[in-house]
Amino acid sequence: MANLQVSLLTQKRIISFTRSITNYYRLLENDFLETNWEALLMHDTVEENWEVFKSHLLELSRQNSVSRTFTRSAKKPWRNHQILQMVRRKKILWKTYKRTGNEMCYAAHRTFSNLLASNVKDSKVAYEVRLVNSKNPKCFYKYIRDTLGGSVRTPQIQNSVGTLITENEDIAKVFADSSANQYTIEPLDSPPDIATPQCGVSLSNVDFIEDEIRVKLQKLKRCNNNF
Structure with missing residues (x-):
C-alpha cells in the first residue's frame, strides 16, 4: 500500500534582480593608470577616441566588479x-x-x-x-489575493519506505497506487448476493368490478365540479 502525503505551500511573490557592484576600486585605479592611452587613443576623430575610451573603461569596471542577486517582496x-x-x-x-x-x-x-x-x-x-x-471591500480582497497569489509548489513525494521520488513517471505511479487503494476489488466470477426485499403479504389476484369503478368516477366528477 502506497503511503502518500501531499502538502501545498504558498509562496509570496518575490522579485529577483542582479546588480553589478564595483568593490575593487584600487585595482580598477591601477589598471586605469597602467593603460597605454597613447597607443589606445590613436584615432583621427574625437568621437572614435571617446568610444574607445568608454569601452575600455567599462571593460575595466566589469573586470573589477562582482554580480550579486538581490530579492525583495513584490509588494x-x-x-x-x-x-x-x-x-x-x-x-x-x-x-x-x-x-x-x-x-x-x-x-x-x-x-x-x-x-x-x-x-x-x-x-x-x-x-x-x-x-x-x-467601507470598500475591494481593497481588502485585493490584499488577500496579492498575499496568497504567489506560486504554489508541491514538495517532493515519498513512497511507502520513505524514499524521495523525483521522476515524473514514478510520481504518477505512486498517485495511481494511492488512488487505487481507496477502492475494493471484487472477484468477477462470484458476484456478491443481492438481498431482495421480503414481503409478508402478496396479492394473488386483483378484481375490477364495473359498478364500483363507476361509483368512484362519479365521486371524482362531483369533486371537480365543486372547484
Missing part, C-alpha cells in the same frame, strides 16, 4: 517613508560595524534592528486594520 504597502528610512539606517549601522568591528557599533545595530522589526509589525497591523474597517 509591501505598509512600508511607508519612515520604515524605508529606518531600513537605510539599519544598513548604515551594519556597514559601520563591519568596517570597525566595534562591539558598541554591533550593540547599536541590534538595538535599532529590534526597533525596526517592532515598527514594521505595528505598521503592518495598522494597515490591515484599516483594510478591515474600510
Whole structure:
C-alpha cells in the first residue's frame, strides 16, 4: 500500500534582480593608470577616441566588479517613508560595524534592528486594520489575493519506505497506487448476493368490478365540479 502525503505551500511573490557592484576600486585605479592611452587613443576623430575610451573603461569596471542577486517582496504597502528610512539606517549601522568591528557599533545595530522589526509589525497591523474597517471591500480582497497569489509548489513525494521520488513517471505511479487503494476489488466470477426485499403479504389476484369503478368516477366528477 502506497503511503502518500501531499502538502501545498504558498509562496509570496518575490522579485529577483542582479546588480553589478564595483568593490575593487584600487585595482580598477591601477589598471586605469597602467593603460597605454597613447597607443589606445590613436584615432583621427574625437568621437572614435571617446568610444574607445568608454569601452575600455567599462571593460575595466566589469573586470573589477562582482554580480550579486538581490530579492525583495513584490509588494509591501505598509512600508511607508519612515520604515524605508529606518531600513537605510539599519544598513548604515551594519556597514559601520563591519568596517570597525566595534562591539558598541554591533550593540547599536541590534538595538535599532529590534526597533525596526517592532515598527514594521505595528505598521503592518495598522494597515490591515484599516483594510478591515474600510467601507470598500475591494481593497481588502485585493490584499488577500496579492498575499496568497504567489506560486504554489508541491514538495517532493515519498513512497511507502520513505524514499524521495523525483521522476515524473514514478510520481504518477505512486498517485495511481494511492488512488487505487481507496477502492475494493471484487472477484468477477462470484458476484456478491443481492438481498431482495421480503414481503409478508402478496396479492394473488386483483378484481375490477364495473359498478364500483363507476361509483368512484362519479365521486371524482362531483369533486371537480365543486372547484
